[in-house]
Amino acid sequence: GQNIDQPTEMTATEGAIVQINCTYQTSGFNGLFWYQQHAGEAPTFLSYNVLDGLEEKGRFSSFLSRSKGYSYLLLKELQMKDSASYLCAVDNAGNNRKLIWGLGTSLAVNP
Amino acid sequence: DAGVIQSPRHEVTEMGQEVTLRCKPISGHDYLFWYRQTMMRGLELLIYFNNNVPIDDSGMPEDRFSAKMPNASFSTLKIQPSEPRDSAVYFCASSSNPKGVSGTDTQYFGPGTRLTVL
Numbered sequence: 001g002q003n004i005d006q007p008t009e010m011t012a013t014e015g016a017i018v019q020i021n022c023t024y025q026t027s028g029f030n031g032l033f034w035y036q037q038h039a040g041e042a043p044t045f046l047s048y049n050v051l052d053g054l055e056e057k058g059r060f061s062s063f064l065s066r067s068k069g070y071s072y073l074l075l076k077e078l079q080m081k082d083s084a085s086y087l088c089a090v091d092n093a094g095n096n097r098k099l100i101w102g103l104g105t106s107l108a109v110n111p
Numbered sequence: 112d113a114g115v116i117q118s119p120r121h122e123v124t125e126m127g128q129e130v131t132l133r134c135k136p137i138s139g140h141d142y143l144f145w146y147r148q149t150m151m152r153g154l155e156l157l158i159y160f161n162n163n164v165p166i167d168d169s170g171m172p173e174d175r176f177s178a179k180m181p182n183a184s185f186s187t188l189k190i191q192p193s194e195p196r197d198s199a200v201y202f203c204a205s206s207s208n209p210k211g212v213s214g215t216d217t218q219y220f221g222p223g224t225r226l227t228v229l
Contacts (some may be wrong), residue, residue, distance in 0.1 A: 042221060098159075
């Protein structure tokens with residue numbers, strides 16, 4: 001079957017670094033998305049990884065290991081506004097255009 | 112760019128009533144997706160269209176749900192009759208390349224419609 005696992009909740013302190021993990025088991029794999037969703041708002045695109053390795057984009061970085069079925073999102077210099085849910089989604093390379101979504105990790109940043 | 116537009120933003124109705132949700136995708140995007148989000152089940156894809164044609168509706172819960180896309184700038188999701196278990200946030204998203212290979216052509220979500228069925 002298709003499965004994506006993320007921690008349900010995480011807490012961190014303003015100014016710190018936090019790593020949000022995502023493991024997946026899918027029938028195929030083209031790439032992996034990370035989205036951010038603030039409470040009551042729509043998901044917004046953060047990153048898309050196709051190849052193994054780390055991709056850095058400002059305070060946010062995303063890592064992928066295709067052989068291990070593993071990704072993480074790294075948030076540096078945390079700010080209060082980073083409190084949100086972070087969704088991991090896999091493009092499983094099927095004939096359809098569906099993404100397989102994780103349930104999301106709710107991150108609370110405390111002062 | 113106005114982004115994906117959805118209406119209404121909030122809808123409260125009684126069980127048995129018909130509900131129609133509306134979506135205007137980003138101009139030039141040829142894929143449109145309807146999602147439902149709940150705490151228990153997360154984000155679920157209901158149906159998606161390519162060039163106004165429904166491609167995969169396997170996520171539509173049952174016959175009470177139907178979706179149309181009469182033209183490139185408008186889509187509707189209808190629930191008839193509505194039930195309390197349909198209460199959720201319904202998102203519409205559009206994309207010009209749903210695979211997002213470059214990272215720039217990705218799914219853009221509308222603000223969602225929060226549906227409450229009493």
